[in-house]
Amino acid sequence: MNATKIEDSTMEKQAELTRLIERFSSQDGVLATAIPSLHFVRSSTTTVPIYQVHKPALCIVAQGRKVVMLAEESYYYGTSDYLVVSVDLPISGQVIQASAEAPYLCLRLNFDPHQVLDLIKESALSISSIPDSRRGLYVNQTNPLLLDAVVRLVRLLDKPQDVPVLAPLVIREILYRILQGNQGESLKQLVMTGSQSHRIAEVIQRIKQDYDKPLRIEELSKLASMSSSSLHRHFKEITAMSPLQFQKQLRLQEARRLLLSESADAADVGFQVGYESPSQFSREYARLFGLPPIRDIKRLRMDQDHPTS
Incomplete structure (x- = not known):
């Protein structure tokens, strides 16, 4: 697949994810779904900083833009990025791009480090032999394979009978894609x-x-x-x-x-x-x-x- 086709595929998946989250998010706030670890976040306005201790999770913005503060560091991410928090961290998050016509829409998938460890053990993923420590929060660029898996997970909400069997499999695939990313080593080191x-x-x-x-x-x-x-x-x-x-x-x-x-x-x-x-x-x-x-x-x-x- 050439670069143009990859870009088109990514844009199509991003647009579908936006439509799906908007359909399942009828009001502002953090919204639970039929998949226990999956939540949607919607905001029709920009916000003041919201403080929380963020648990390990993958966050993908489908529409809008956000900044997360960790101590004195700022992490900006929007529709072409995903954020991974790999260890419990006290942060603040602020929606900086949102409107009633185009609300901020985000998917948050919580995960347990044990899920990641089991996946590493069962796969052929390599682990760096360098015993370094890396930041427990990072932003990376989304790709078609990750977006495809995420969209398939959200689609399962239309078929609740399939969720118990298929959702765990798709979540494993999503975690696998994160681990394959160029910053996946950070997550690997934290669970080993x-x-x-x-x-x-x-x-x-x-x-x-x-x-x-x-x-x-x-x-x-x-x-x-x-x-x-x-x-x-x-x-x-x-x-x-x-x-x-x-x-x-x-x-x-x-x-x-x-x-x-x-x-x-x-x-x-x-x-x-x-x-x-x-x-x-x-x-x-x-x-x-x-x-x-x-x-x-x-x-x-x-x-x-x-x-x-």
Whole structure:
């Protein structure tokens, strides 16, 4: 297939994916589907940054454009790209191109690292012998083979009786295509037991589990079988932040969630997520979200009461 035909095929698949997602997404928001790991995201307007701890997933934009922030790094992706998050990461995401006539449409396919590991073991995919650590989030260019598999997965929603048998097979194919991509090595290293990346992934899970407790680098270094300096270096290569900065993001995101869902005192919430000083909590909260806790929550609630879409 020559370059022109490949481009035409990619555009056709992209257009079909857009039509399918739009048909199954009648309203804005994150929408579940009959395939448990598959969600659609729709937004008729651009958005403010939305903070979350993103779990491992493939995200493909069918229409519109988005930017994801990881620490100080920006990742832009649109209709010719896909984004892979290969380990739990605290990020913010912002839709930067959307309208009522052409809403932002995105497909998110969550996956378990064990699925990837099983696939690697059963296939002839090579693994780099270089024990390096790579960023746990990346953007890559879509291709016809990946798009074809993704479109076939979405088409299954029209045949619910086929989902239990065929969806797992198509999802395996999608993961296989990602692993074949020129940045697939990042995902391979993170799931391979014993690799430095995999050990950092275990440290991430420990920090998530104990986010409200004091961070003990010695314990994390022992868990990873690394020196403190190696732990910091590999952790930052994967997450773009230090273990302490990572924990701080988890604490502040959880604090914001609690403040939004409960009529709790800001100082009490600060203590609840692990801060000993209310002033430090307020200062670090404002640094991340732009306003002190009470003013930020008031703004968020006003936005909820008066949505722009």
